[in-house]
Amino acid sequence: MRLNRFLARSGAASRRGADALIEAGRVRLNGETVTRLGTTVDPGRDLVELDGVTVALPELLTYIALNKPPGYVVTMSDPQGRRTVTHLVTGVPAGVVPVGRLDAGTAGLLILTDDGELAHRIAHPSYEIDKVYEVEAKGTLSEDERLKLERGLMLDGRLTAPAAVRVVSTARGITVAEMTIHEGRKRQVRRMFELVGHPVTRLTRTQVGPVELGELPPGRWRHLNEDELRALREALEMRPE
Numbered sequence: 001m002r003l004n005r006f007l008a009r010s011g012a013a014s015r016r017g018a019d020a021l022i023e024a025g026r027v028r029l030n031g032e033t034v035t036r037l038g039t040t041v042d043p044g045r046d047l048v049e050l051d052g053v054t055v056a057l058p059e060l061l062t063y064i065a066l067n068k069p070p071g072y073v074v075t076m077s078d079p080q081g082r083r084t085v086t087h088l089v090t091g092v093p094a095g096v097v098p099v100g101r102l103d104a105g106t107a108g109l110l111i112l113t114d115d116g117e118l119a120h121r122i123a124h125p126s127y128e129i130d131k132v133y134e135v136e137a138k139g140t141l142s143e144d145e146r147l148k149l150e151r152g153l154m155l156d157g158r159l160t161a162p163a164a165v166r167v168v169s170t171a172r173g174i175t176v177a178e179m180t181i182h183e184g185r186k187r188q189v190r191r192m193f194e195l196v197g198h199p200v201t202r203l204t205r206t207q208v209g210p211v212e213l214g215e216l217p218p219g220r221w222r223h224l225n226e227d228e229l230r231a232l233r234e235a236l237e238m239r240p241e
């Protein structure tokens with residue numbers, strides 16, 4: 001975000017007043033005086049000072065995308081002492097927690113935030129946020145089985161909602177498919193593939209709504225950028241920030 005907008009939103013000045021403060025050399029960014037009006041700041045990372053006093057946005061929330069490796073448990077602390085995603089996401093505000101769950105054995109995109117309303121909406125089925133998984137399963141998925149997965153299967157006495165399944169490749173007795181669902185039932189993808197006779201050997205979530213895992217290496221995290229956040233809020237029918 002532009003520095004003048006940051007100052008205005010923090011209540012330090014109007015947008016024009018903020019420009020005047022910047023030009024007057026009264027604003028420091030990460031310890032250095034800035035006088036360039038187009039300067040941008042990352043509110044999650046940068047330190048902004050006015051006349052030597054830290055300036056903060058009234059409600060500074062954190063939104064993170066983590067590429068969870070298999071073997072890490074999605075919880076902030078584990079009484080059994082297993083490795084948790086907290087070990088991977090360090091140096092973030094205390095209230096930042098995972099949104100929804102991924103099985104310990106599942107890899108890929110996990111969003112973490114301290115924005116309770118956004119977290120609630122992502123996890124809530126009524127907003128029907130798509131989650132995309134790359135699935136590696138044993139055997140060759142037939143067209144009939146693919147359609148069964150798409151149309152719905154009985155899980156815990158309830159039919160699963162319509163899904164989209166695309167076979168990416170079939171080789172050496174392994175099918176790779178991309179599955180898009182908006183529900184988040186327990187071990188849903190694994191159980192659905194099991195039901196059509198193809199146990200999952202590897203599962204990776206590649207997308208949650210408009211947020212994509214992209215090239216983020218396993219075990220690493222990044223802040224969501226403004227475009228992602230805007231798109232996510234729009235998909236969740238929330239006011240723009």
Ligand code: URA
Nearest residue numbers: 102103187188189190
């Ligand atoms: N489906 C699963 O089976 N496991 C996950 O972690 C997520 C979706």
